Amino acid sequence: METVFGLVGDGFALVVTDTSAVQSIVVQKTDDDKIMVLDSHKLMGCTGEKGDRVQFSEFIQKNIALYHFRNGIPLSTAAAANFTRNELAVALRKNPYQTNMMIAGWDKDVGPSLYYLDYIATLHKLEKGGLGYGAYFILSLMDRYYEKNMSVDKALELVDKCIAEVRARLVVAPPNFVIKIVDKDGARTLAWRKTVEEMSGPPSQ
Amino acid sequence: MSITSYNGSALIAMVGKNCFAIASDRRLGVQFQTIATDFQRIFEIHETLYVGLSGLATDVQTMYQRLKFRHKLYNLREERNMRPETFASLVSAMLYEKRFGPYFCEPIIAGLNEDGTPFICTTDLIGAKQLSKDFVVSGTASESLYGACESMYKPDLEPEELFETISQALLSSVDRDCISGWGGIVHVVSADQVITRTLKGRMD
Numbered sequence: 001m002e003t004v005f006g007l008v009g010d011g012f013a014l015v016v017t018d019t020s021a022v023q024s025i026v027v028q029k030t031d032d033d034k035i036m037v038l039d040s041h042k043l044m045g046c047t048g049e050k051g052d053r054v055q056f057s058e059f060i061q062k063n064i065a066l067y068h069f070r071n072g073i074p075l076s077t078a079a080a081a082n083f084t085r086n087e088l089a090v091a092l093r094k095n096p097y098q099t100n101m102m103i104a105g106w107d108k109d110v111g112p113s114l115y116y117l118d119y120i121a122t123l124h125k126l127e128k129g130g131l132g133y134g135a136y137f138i139l140s141l142m143d144r145y146y147e148k149n150m151s152v153d154k155a156l157e158l159v160d161k162c163i164a165e166v167r168a169r170l171v172v173a174p175p176n177f178v179i180k181i182v183d184k185d186g187a188r189t190l191a192w193r194k195t196v197e198e199m200s201g202p203p204s205q
Numbered sequence: 206m207s208i209t210s211y212n213g214s215a216l217i218a219m220v221g222k223n224c225f226a227i228a229s230d231r232r233l234g235v236q237f238q239t240i241a242t243d244f245q246r247i248f249e250i251h252e253t254l255y256v257g258l259s260g261l262a263t264d265v266q267t268m269y270q271r272l273k274f275r276h277k278l279y280n281l282r283e284e285r286n287m288r289p290e291t292f293a294s295l296v297s298a299m300l301y302e303k304r305f306g307p308y309f310c311e312p313i314i315a316g317l318n319e320d321g322t323p324f325i326c327t328t329d330l331i332g333a334k335q336l337s338k339d340f341v342v343s344g345t346a347s348e349s350l351y352g353a354c355e356s357m358y359k360p361d362l363e364p365e366e367l368f369e370t371i372s373q374a375l376l377s378s379v380d381r382d383c384i385s386g387w388g389g390i391v392h393v394v395s396a397d398q399v400i401t402r403t404l405k406g407r408m409d
Contacts, residue, residue: 085266089263089266089267092263093306116240120263121266121267122212122233122262122263122266123266124233124240124241124244124262126241129240129241135238136238139238
């Protein structure tokens with residue numbers, strides 16, 4: 001029931017994921033941040049098998065940092081996305097990672113870009129996309145309401161429409177979502193959309 | 206659902222008078238959900254050699270990267286581009302290397318020989334080469350494509366007529382296949398120029 005989606009706006013790209021960590025019928029955590037900040041200007045929102053998700057996204061993050069240390073310049077978003085695809089493709093016929101992801105980044109020459117990368121290593125550059133059961137609703141909403149070069153506010157309105165639809169129509173819908181943005185000022189958390197808070201202590205206190 | 210029909214694809218290559226045309230649909234889907242309508246399946250290896258890859262999208266991308274790598278290396282060593290027959294043999298060999306764990310893609314290779322005569326061929330997913338003198342097809346819509354091409358094809362068509370023929374064959378066939386379509390792209394290659402056009406058909 002995990003959902004990740006993203007869209008490109010005017011000089012920025014957004015990635016949104018739900019934040020539930022589920023094991024069988026139990027929700028272990030409702031504020032599990034699934035969007036990894038790969039470097040100063042890249043985001044990777046991952047969903048899928050929990051262990052694979054964390055291991056793979058950390059592996060990619062560290063390799064991108066390694067490239068930066070070795071070469072003195074950061075990877076471009078396209079290069080990072082293709083590197084990630086290659087890792088998934090090589091692992092696919094040995095020991096596949098069961099993680100789907102949306103990779104977003106901002107480059108000085110290209111501007112914002114968004115990549116769809118599924119668990120069998122299909123990579124595609126997109127303006128808007130989503131993965132998971134929530135995508136069944138989100139893709140249609142984005143087809144209807146997405147415009148090129150939207151402002152951050154308009155994009156957030158669209159994101160809120162998508163989140164509302166997922167909450168209303170998906171059985172076992174995740175309660176909380178995190179929205180991260182990447183633009184010329186970097187990659188950072190933009191907002192949370194919470195309906196359930198984690199308890200801070202035992203209920204008796 | 207079969208692994209080769211997971212993403213959906215349709216490809217044709219046709220021979221004309223000292224030219225060839227290669228066309229594909231543009232849909233990238235995950236079973237019945239459409240992800241994108243601008244997916245690239247036809248790749249240029251060099252000016253007069255194109256390869257179209259149908260089947261599982263991840264293998265399309267992996268095969269293209271491997272083929273591009275091999276051709277670049279060939280170019281550095283031989284200081285010239287590969288001939289189409291040689292490239293077809295390369296594709297066939299690379300696919301057969303993975304005989305017991307294959308790439309789920311079925312390429313079509315289209316090129317112009319040095320004397321300007323067109324060359325097309327297709328292979329199956331384990332590298333069985335099939336040369337043809339008129340047209341080759343590949344993808345989930347292949348049965349419809351065979352029928353459409355067989356009835357519409359005429360030998361020795363000029364580039365413009367060839368474009369019309371291949372476009373009509375592609376569009377009419379993908380309309381009968383729900384997992385391919387969403388437009389098309391056609392490259393018509395002659396010795397001196399390449400004309401690339403996108404097609405707008407039934408966008409569903």
